[in-house]
Amino acid sequence: MSPLLWLIFLPLAGGLIAVIDGRSRTRSALWAQAGLFGCLVAACRPVFFVLSTGTPLVLHLPWSMAEGNFQLMLDPLSAFFLLPVVILGPLFALYGAPYMRHYSDGGYRHGVHWFFYNLLAVGMILVLLARNGLLFMLAWEVMSLAPFFLVLFHDREKKARFAAWVYLVAGHLGGVLLLLFFLLLGTSGHSLDFSTFQPLSLSPAFRHLLFGLAFVGFGVKAGILPVHVWLPEAHPAAPSHVSAYMSGVMIKMGIYGILRAVLLLGGPVYSWGMILVVTGVVSGILGVLFALAQHDLKRLLAYHSVENIGIILLGLGVGMIGISQGRPLVAVFGLAGGLLHVLNHSLFKGMLFLGAGSIQHQCATLEIDELGGLKRRMPKTAFCFLVGSAAICGLPPLNGFISEFLIYSGAVHGQTILSAATVWPLLLTLAGLALIGGLAAACFVKAYGIIFLGSPRSSHAEDAGETGASMYLPMGLLAVACIGIGLAAPLFLQLVRKPVGVFLPTFVTLLPFADAAYQLRIISLVGAGVILLGLGFALLRALLLRNRPIRREATWGCGYQYPNAARMQYTASSFARPITLFFDAILRSRVTGNVPEGLVPTRIGVETDTPDPLTRFCFTPLFVGISGFLGLLRWMQHGRVQLYILYIVTTLFLLLAALAEGWL
Numbered sequence: 001m002s003p004l005l006w007l008i009f010l011p012l013a014g015g016l017i018a019v020i021d022g023r024s025r026t027r028s029a030l031w032a033q034a035g036l037f038g039c040l041v042a043a044c045r046p047v048f049f050v051l052s053t054g055t056p057l058v059l060h061l062p063w064s065m066a067e068g069n070f071q072l073m074l075d076p077l078s079a080f081f082l083l084p085v086v087i088l089g090p091l092f093a094l095y096g097a098p099y100m101r102h103y104s105d106g107g108y109r110h111g112v113h114w115f116f117y118n119l120l121a122v123g124m125i126l127v128l129l130a131r132n133g134l135l136f137m138l139a140w141e142v143m144s145l146a147p148f149f150l151v152l153f154h155d156r157e158k159k160a161r162f163a164a165w166v167y168l169v170a171g172h173l174g175g176v177l178l179l180l181f182f183l184l185l186g187t188s189g190h191s192l193d194f195s196t197f198q199p200l201s202l203s204p205a206f207r208h209l210l211f212g213l214a215f216v217g218f219g220v221k222a223g224i225l226p227v228h229v230w231l232p233e234a235h236p237a238a239p240s241h242v243s244a245y246m247s248g249v250m251i252k253m254g255i256y257g258i259l260r261a262v263l264l265l266g267g268p269v270y271s272w273g274m275i276l277v278v279t280g281v282v283s284g285i286l287g288v289l290f291a292l293a294q295h296d297l298k299r300l301l302a303y304h305s306v307e308n309i310g311i312i313l314l315g316l317g318v319g320m321i322g323i324s325q326g327r328p329l330v331a332v333f334g335l336a337g338g339l340l341h342v343l344n345h346s347l348f349k350g351m352l353f354l355g356a357g358s359i360q361h362q363c364a365t366l367e368i369d370e371l372g373g374l375k376r377r378m379p380k381t382a383f384c385f386l387v388g389s390a391a392i393c394g395l396p397p398l399n400g401f402i403s404e405f406l407i408y409s410g411a412v413h414g415q416t417i418l419s420a421a422t423v424w425p426l427l428l429t430l431a432g433l434a435l436i437g438g439l440a441a442a443c444f445v446k447a448y449g450i451i452f453l454g455s456p457r458s459s460h461a462e463d464a465g466e467t468g469a470s471m472y473l474p475m476g477l478l479a480v481a482c483i484g485i486g487l488a489a490p491l492f493l494q495l496v497r498k499p500v501g502v503f504l505p506t507f508v509t510l511l512p513f514a515d516a517a518y519q520l521r522i523i524s525l526v527g528a529g530v531i532l533l534g535l536g537f538a539l540l541r542a543l544l545l546r547n548r549p550i551r552r553e554a555t556w557g558c559g560y561q562y563p564n565a566a567r568m569q570y571t572a573s574s575f576a577r578p579i580t581l582f583f584d585a586i587l588r589s590r591v592t593g594n595v596p597e598g599l600v601p602t603r604i605g606v607e608t609d610t611p612d613p614l615t616r617f618c619f620t621p622l623f624v625g626i627s628g629f630l631g632l633l634r635w636m637q638h639g640r641v642q643l644y645i646l647y648i649v650t651t652l653f654l655l656l657a658a659l660a661e662g663w664l
Helices: 003-020 025-053 076-103 110-129 133-154 158-186 204-222 231-237 240-250 252-264 270-292 297-324 328-363 379-392 399-417 424-452 469-487 489-503 511-544 572-582 613-631 641-660
Strands: 057-061 070-074 590-594 605-609
Touching: 003 025, 003 057, 003 070, 003 076, 003 110, 025 057, 025 070, 025 076, 025 110, 025 489, 070 076, 070 110, 076 110, 076 240, 076 252, 076 328, 076 469, 076 489, 110 133, 110 240, 110 252, 133 158, 133 231, 133 240, 158 204, 158 231, 158 252, 204 252, 204 270, 231 240, 231 297, 240 252, 240 297, 240 328, 252 297, 252 328, 252 489, 270 297, 270 424, 270 572, 297 328, 297 399, 297 424, 297 489, 328 379, 328 399, 328 469, 328 489, 328 511, 379 399, 379 424, 379 469, 399 424, 399 469, 399 489, 399 511, 424 572, 469 489, 469 511, 489 511, 572 605
Parallel strands: none
Antiparallel strands: 057 070, 590 605
16 A cells, blocks of 8 residues: 555544444543554654655545646655644643543543544545645545544533534635635646646636635635634534544645745745735734733643734745845755744644643633642643743754744845845744734743642632642643754754745755754754753752751741732733733723722722734624624525425526536
8 A cells, every 4th residue: 555545544444443342431531542543653654754854745536526637746745744743642642541541421422533533634635645636635534534523522501603603614615715726726727637737827816816716715715814714613522532633633734735835836035925914914913912921821831823924924925036036045044944833833833732731720710810830740741831831932052943933034035135125024024023023922931820829719729739640741842842843943944945946946956944953953062052051050059059958938928917929910911911001002992890990999909801813803893793694694595395396497407508608
């Protein structure tokens, strides 16, 4: 059997056996894990062969459906995006097995859950391998439907049902645009096989239209603003290992789709890079602002996925501008930074969602204001969450800094050599990245400080303890990966050499990659030195304090004789309020309670709530209006089969008449 088919067969077989053996919670998880680990082993050789040589692997099979052939191909771009799918899938499943023991009662069907988890992996793999428009759309639907049932795992909760349906509607609206994209592009070659597309035979205006369809259709899955509304609803509702897989890996299929669409349309043009930069700035800044105003930890992390998708778009936009202007150094730095951030975000965002799951598992809540003091109670989780927080903020010497540094470098180099008329997107990139980084740092100082430092604010945090090894081990491995990529950046830069070469085949062996590797080598050495210096100071402190008594005292209570831990500490709202108040025209936060008044206020209690303004003021009125309009047509649903048949016959007649007149 072809190695490409093994990638699909093994996780699918594991999922099917898991649902057949679903009465045993333990065995169903093991079957699913076995299929995913088998897929990881089967993927090692073909993925690294393609990434090292650039030679694609191709498979053609008989295809009985219209408009093309069953074609699978693993090229460097697909191989790179396949890495997080096959590596993180089994790792998150390893975490998910003990996590799901919390749901041992109540009629939860664990076998079905693991089947759809593996089906999600199968869908993503097939999306990356498909080289036919119809096959691609079938794989896209599989990938889109599986998370619906995963998010719906807590189907007794209204929040989970609402989140699942919002996700399903958004996914299908994006799917309609993608179907239209492939059908229109297929007219250029009279087939839906990717190899038959002839985009250069199309007019420039038609190519721009096709790019717009692909960008919005794939952008819905990626979670770009303003079509991100499903993401902050679905991620908090799903089990944490599912949230990690969706946010860390699945939304990257939208990024892959955008890149694949650019290749299918004959390569990037300047205006497409400009669109990516502007969208990236908007998604990055608004995503981190919405995150800063959240009180639920998983909802906060979900908005940070929107932010990081924005950073990825900035890198890819810089790269496409560099290609369109004939500047290989700008192109390589931008594309390499954007692609590396795809991998880096998969690692640290997956780790952060696993950390949130551990907190929920031990504290039975994700409300930030009810936590506190968890660093002493969950030290391993606290360390991993700290590493993830620093990485997502782009702090050296971690992996998030490496990819953002490449994007910065590409934009800085480009603004010195491009003309004044074309340089403004790169200046916008620099300003956007700087603002995003500062706001992200403020957000995770809030999240980490309030959750892990200070004193417990409720019994939930007071009674917490560390999770088992099978839950913190995956987090530890991801933390090591975040540190390792930061310290061995030139080595990991080679992973994107061939994927970038898909867009720049004549430049990948010349100056740009050598220059990038040289700069990253210096950064990695300095980072290693900083870590060694920190470890040296820690060792010196331990030696100085050895055999000396250390006394612990309560934090000063500001004159209160009996300070209250819940009242004498910052809350999520109070910490972020100075920043959210500055951007209140965008966030439109709702404030309720009694604001302090007078010299000696009697009752004080203020709460803030920041629902997504796009949902409140745009999508909710839109869908209410659509629902009201469709309600006017309810008279057509009368239950008479004869009239339904008449509707169908009339529609067929009109279509045949239009075809006969040449309108279709």
